[in-house]
Amino acid sequence: MNSELIETFITVANVGNITKSANLLFVSQATVSHRIKQLEEKVGVQLILRTKGSKQTNLTVAGKNFLPLAQS
Structure with a gap:
């Protein structure tokens, strides 16, 4: 997988x-x-919740599960 992603x-x-x-x-x-x-398309799930009008982003459950894998 692309390291930049x-x-x-x-x-x-x-x-x-x-x-x-x-x-x-x-x-x-x-x-x-x-x-x-691109990363979400590669893994097949939404990783980040984007709320229109909010500057803050949150991880989805899948994103929280994927984070330790990404960090290793």
């Missing part, structure tokens, strides 16, 4: 914000969103 997911999971994650990764917010979408 994993690194992006871990950063978003730890920071809880796509824009702040983008700044930490030195990429655009659109790039972070695209990478998360």
Whole structure:
């Protein structure tokens, strides 16, 4: 699996914000969103809950389960 996708997911999971994650990764917010979408397509489940109008992101149950695998 692509290490950029994993690194992006871990950063978003730890920071809880796509824009702040983008700044930490030195990429655009659109790039972070695209990478998360690609990863979700590869694993076949939604990993991050995105709430329109909210800057905070949360992990789904699948995302919480996937995080330890991504970190290893």
